[in-house]
Structures are given as C-alpha cells and as structure tokens.
Amino acid sequence: MASLAFLIIQPIAFFFRILLKKFNRNPRYLRRKSSNVRSSQFKFQKYPSICHRSDLSNQTLIFNVEGALLKSSSLFPYFMLVAFEAGGLLRALALLMLYPLICLLSYEKGLKIMVMVCFFGIKKESFRVGTAVLPKFFLEDVGLEGFEVLRRCERKVGVTEMPQVMIESFLRDYLQVEYVVGRQLKVVCGYYVGLMEEKRKDRAILEGIVLGDPKMSSNIVGFSKFDKLDHQMFSQCKEIYLVSETDKRSWHQLQRDKYPKPLIFHDGRLAVRPTPLTTLALFMWVPFGVTISILRIVIALSLPFSVSIPILAFTGLRLVFTPSPKCRQSNSRLSPKPHKQKKGLLYVCNHRTLLDPLGLSFILKRPITAVTYSLSRMSEILAPIKTVRLTRDRDQDAKMMEKLLSQGDLVVCPEGTTCREPYLLRFSPLFAEMSDDIVPVAVDAHVDMFYGTTAAGFKCLDPIYFLMNPFPKYTVNLSLGKVCGSSTCRDGNESRFDVANHVQSLLGEALGFECTMLTRKDKYLILAGNEGIVSSDCNKRNH
Numbered sequence: 288m289a290s291l292a293f294l295i296i297q298p299i300a301f302f303f304r305i306l307l308k309k310f311n312r313n314p315r316y317l318r319r320k321s322s323n324v325r326s327s328q329f330k331f332q333k334y335p336s337i338c339h340r341s342d343l344s345n346q347t348l349i350f351n352v353e354g355a356l357l358k359s360s361s362l363f364p365y366f367m368l369v370a371f372e373a374g375g376l377l378r379a380l381a382l383l384m385l386y387p388l389i390c391l392l393s394y395e396k397g398l399k400i401m402v403m404v405c406f407f408g409i410k411k412e413s414f415r416v417g418t419a420v421l422p423k424f425f426l427e428d429v430g431l432e433g434f435e436v437l438r439r440c441e442r443k444v445g446v447t448e449m450p451q452v453m454i455e456s457f458l459r460d461y462l463q464v465e466y467v468v469g470r471q472l473k474v475v476c477g478y479y480v481g482l483m484e485e486k487r488k489d490r491a492i493l494e495g496i497v498l499g500d501p502k503m504s505s506n507i508v509g510f511s512k513f514d515k516l517d518h519q520m521f522s523q524c525k526e527i528y529l530v531s532e533t534d535k536r537s538w539h540q541l542q543r544d545k546y547p548k549p550l551i552f553h554d555g556r557l558a559v560r561p562t563p564l565t566t567l568a569l570f571m572w573v574p575f576g577v578t579i580s581i582l583r584i585v586i587a588l589s590l591p592f593s594v595s596i597p598i599l600a601f602t603g604l605r606l607v608f609t610p611s612p613k614c615r616q617s618n619s620r621l622s623p624k625p626h627k628q629k630k631g632l633l634y635v636c637n638h639r640t641l642l643d644p645l646g647l648s649f650i651l652k653r654p655i656t657a658v659t660y661s662l663s664r665m666s667e668i669l670a671p672i673k674t675v676r677l678t679r680d681r682d683q684d685a686k687m688m689e690k691l692l693s694q695g696d697l698v699v700c701p702e703g704t705t706c707r708e709p710y711l712l713r714f715s716p717l718f719a720e721m722s723d724d725i726v727p728v729a730v731d732a733h734v735d736m737f738y739g740t741t742a743a744g745f746k747c748l749d750p751i752y753f754l755m756n757p758f759p760k761y762t763v764n765l766s767l768g769k770v771c772g773s774s775t776c777r778d779g780n781e782s783r784f785d786v787a788n789h790v791q792s793l794l795g796e797a798l799g800f801e802c803t804m805l806t807r808k809d810k811y812l813i814l815a816g817n818e819g820i821v822s823s824d825c826n827k828r829n830h
C-alpha cells in the first residue's frame with residue numbers, strides 16, 4: 288500500500304520539482320542549495336541589519352561585487368566595453384546581436400558566451416581595458432549604501448563572476464579592496480582563448496586567501512544578493528547578509544567626491560554606458576556620425592572662419608564663448624595691424640582635446656599658431672592653423688617659441704596632455720619665461736557619445752571621434768585677465784614655477800577644476816603602461 292502511494296506521489300513530486308525549477312525566479316539559488324554544503328550552517332540575515340552592526344571594523348567582509356556593491360546587476364555593459372575597446376566595432380556588433388540569446392540562456396551560459404565573444408584572440412599583455420576604461424564605469428555604478436558597508440569593514444574580499452582582469456584594478460586601485468577573486472581566463476601562447484577556468488579554482492584561491500591570513504579567518508561576514516549567493520564561496524562566513532533587488536533599487540549612486548581615490552585618468556572611446564539599448568542607438572548613429580564628422584572637418588578646413596562658424600553651429604557643434612572687455616581691446620589692437628616692435632600675445636590654455644587651439648582660433652576668428660607636445664602627423668596636416676611640435680628639450684623649445692612669438696600670437700597647452708575629468712595637470716613652466724603678455728584661456732569640452740582623446744588607441748582618429756558626437760560642445764572662457772611673466776612680475780622675484788602655478792590656479796578656479804601635480808608621464812603609465820613616447824605617424828602609441 289505504502290509503496291503504491293510512493294509510486295504515485297514520486298512522479299508528481301518530480302513533476303512539481305521541474306515546474307518549480309522552470310518558474311522560480313531564482314533557479315540558480317535553488318540549484319546551489321543541493322550542493323554539498325548544507326545551508327543550515329549559515330545564519331542568514333536581511334541586508335539592512337548589517338548597517339547597524341557596530342563591530343564591523345573588526346570583521347573581514349566577503350562580498351559579491353555585482354550583487355552587493357554595484358547597483359545594476361547586468362554585466363552586459365561591461366562586456367560591451369571590453370568588446371568595443373579591446374576588440375573593435377565588429378566584435379561589439381557581434382555581442383549586441385547575441386544579446387537576445389544571452390537573455391534566453393542561463394546566467395552561466397550567457398556569461399560564457401559574452402566571455403568568448405569579448406576575449407577570444409585578445410593578447411593578454413596588451414589588455415588594458417580593465418585598468419584604463421572599466422574603473423570609470425564601475426565607479427559610476429557603485430551603490431552608496433553597499434559602499435558604506437564595505438568602508439566600515441577592516442578587511443575586504445571581493446568575489447565576482449566576472450573575469451578577474453576586468454574587475455581587479457577597479458576594486459584594488461579605486462576601492463582599496465585587498466583581495467579580489469574573479470574568474471580566471473584560459474591563456475594559450477599569451478592570447479586569451481575565450482574560455483574560463485573552472486569555478487573550483489576560484490574557490491581554492493579564496494580558501495587560500497582566508498586560511499593564509501590568521502587574522503582573517505576569525506570574524507568573517509558575508510554580504511551578497513539573494514540570487515548571487517555562491518554557497519561554497521561563502522562557506523567560511525559565520526553570518527551572511529542578503530540584499531534584495533527591492534533594497535538595491537532604493538540605493539543611491541556613489542558621488543564623485545566620495546570616491547576613496549579620485550578618478551583622474553581614463554581611456555576608451557565610449558562616453559556613455561553601453562546598455563543594450565544605448566548600444567543599439569550608438570550603432571544606428573555611427574553611419575550618420577561618420578558622415579557629419581567628415582562634413583564638419585571639410586567645412587572647417589575650406590571656409591573662412593566667419594562663414595564656417597554659423598554652418599558648424601547649424602550642424603550641432605556648439606561654441607560657447609566668454610569674452611572679456613580687456614581681451615577684446617587687446618585683440619582689436621593686435622589683430623589687424625600687429626605692432627612690429629612688440630611680441631605677440633601668449634595664450635595659455637588647459638588641454639581638453641586636440642582641438643583646443645582650434646577652438647580658440649575659431650572664437651578669435653583668426654588663425655593662431657599652436658605649439659603642442661603631441662600631435663599626430665594626420666592632425667598636423669589637417670589642422671587649419673599652423674602647428675609646431677615641441678621637442679621637450681628646454682633650450683630648443685624656448686628658442687622656437689621666442690621666434691614664433693616675434694611673428695605673432697601663440698597658443699600653448701602647458702599640461703602637455705589632455706585630461707577628461709575635472710582636474711588640471713601640472714603646468715610645464717616654460718611658457719612663463721617666454722612672454723610678459725600671458726592670457727590664460729579656460730577651455731572645456733563636452734561630448735555625449737564618444738571621447739575625442741585617447742592614450743592607447745589611434746591618435747589620428749581623435750578629431751573624427753570628437754566631431755562624431757551629435758552635439759559636441761566647446762566652452763572657451765577668455766575673461767580671466769592677463770598675467771605677467773616671470774621676468775616682470777614683482778621685480779622679477781617670482782620664479783617661472785610660481786607663474787605656472789598661478790596660471791593653473793586661475794584656470795582651476797574659472798573651470799571649477801582641481802589642480803594636481805600629475806604629469807603626462809603619470810597618465811601614460813596608468814593608461815597605456817608606457818611613458819607616452821610620441822610616435823610621429825598614425826600608429827598606435829603603446830610601443
């Protein structure tokens with residue numbers, strides 16, 4: 288009798304188990320439960336209670352990055368960034384086409400497809416997206432509430448389903464997380480083959496970390512999201528706090544001023560977070576963008592300033608200009624009939640994109656010679672104003688600038704390299720000795736889709752990318768007055784360094800940017816892994 292009942296009930300139970308698996312919202316969680324670690328050894332708590340724990344400062348926190356730190360649970364944008372920045376347009380397009388399939392498959396299978404599309408055939412050594420591009424996008428996705436929990440713990444271990452190379456730099460360098468356990472990628476002959484190592488290995492790494500540090504193994508707290516909980520990863524934890532999707536929806540974004548380490552340099556072309564819909568829009572824009580970009584270049588090159596400016600404005604390029612009464616005077620005095628005995632004005636501007644000197648020329652409606660530290664040959668040929676390359680040899684550069692100043696006005700960007708974020712790099716003090724008529728110019732550029740600068744990519748495409756934006760915007764502030772050079776200021780008592788710093792602080796104040804002492808070398812070490820040696824032609828610069 289009992290066995291008969293068993294025979295009937297068993298298939299029904301089996302059927303319901305399958306049904307439950309199919310329709311449960313967290314199938315991964317259910318599957319995990321049947322793994323060899325029994326869940327009864329954990330003490331689960333809901334997320335908000337971790338905020339009220341007073342002894343967190345003595346604890347080691349193992350947290351799931353995409354579950355308990357990032358606001359959005361979708362990894363697609365990060366993989367799209369890898370595909371686009373490391374692989375190129377075609378790879379990005381392939382990833383976008385596969386998106387519906389990725390949605391249909393299970394989480395792990397979808398992840399495997401994205402890893403395959405993004406990493407297959409990428410050289411391990413030159414993969415810099417994880418350090419140069421992704422930290423910016425991860426930081427913008429950090430939830431303030433999750434970050435606060437992290438901040439209060441003594442030691443942190445980040446656990447993630449993403450490849451380690453994508454997330455390690457963000458967690459270590461920007462959030463000061465000591466240990467990061469991500470998926471390892473298979474490498475053959477120095478190239479990624481697009482496959483991940485088994486998860487078993489990650490778990491072994493995590494155990495090695497925890498057991499290797501006696502301080503760590505005592506008080507371990509877990510922090511994860513309900514459906515992201517890997518029981519084996521968290522098996523060392525005494526208590527696990529679980530955050531739900533509803534909790535996360537009310538989380539705030541971590542504001543820039545709260546970043547533990549400021550984000551100053553980043554690379555990559557995409558200026559927007561490439562969610563599936565944004566990516567689709569980007570791809571639809573690209574043909575128009577390329578056309579309009581070439582059109583804008585042709586207009587700027589072929590027409591006189593007074594004609595090209597209104598036409599360029601009509602195509603969506605905005606130039607915003609703050610003049611100063613003083614400057615207008617000096618322009619009208621100098622531009623039509625330059626004084627023979629007097630030297631030209633020296634415009635000193637901060638560096639946002641390669642087009643800074645051009646923006647100034649457009650606003651003053653006359654070509655001004657630009658001295659630059661880095662310019663690809665392509666831009667040199669295309670530039671409608673005269674450009675002169677500096678050699679970085681002080682005496683030689685000084686002589687050249689002296690000569691150019693005697694011929695007319697000059698614009699120089701003493702930072703020597705561009706910066707995208709609201710920071711000013713160190714001003715090279717050479718310009719301070721050159722002239723006593725120094726005009727600081729505060730420029731800022733705003734893009735809505737693509738960045739017009741790059742550290743590790745093709746420099747010669749910079750103007751094209753910048754002008755590919757639907758509404759690129761340039762602001763030029765000329766109302767900062769004049770600054771005298773080091774030879775006349777306060778009876779020649781002020782050094783050229785003081786003048787350079789003074790100009791930097793003036794520009795910083797006008798733009799609301801923070802002044803730093805970072806240099807071009809710092810930027811290239813972070814973004815390209817080299818010291819920024821300028822190659823003269825249209826080559827990639829990271830060699």
Ligand SMILES: *[C@@H]1O[C@H](CO)[C@@H](O)[C@H](O)[C@H]1NC(C)=O
Binds near residue numbers: 341342345
């Ligand atoms: C933290 O740990 C130290 C030593 O392990 C102990 O003396 C101290 O009381 C602990 N503090 C808190 C707040 O638990």
Ligand SMILES: *[C@@H]1O[C@H](CO)[C@@H](O)[C@H](O)[C@H]1NC(C)=O
Binds near residue numbers: 780
């Ligand atoms: C000029 O520099 C000297 C020494 O560096 C200093 O003693 C003096 O006070 C300075 N004079 C002015 C006017 O700043």
Ligand SMILES: *[C@@H]1O[C@H](CO)[C@@H](O)[C@H](O)[C@H]1NC(C)=O
Binds near residue numbers: 767
């Ligand atoms: C231009 O710079 C001046 C001087 O720092 C500042 O007061 C003004 O607000 C700036 N204008 C714009 C539009 O940013």
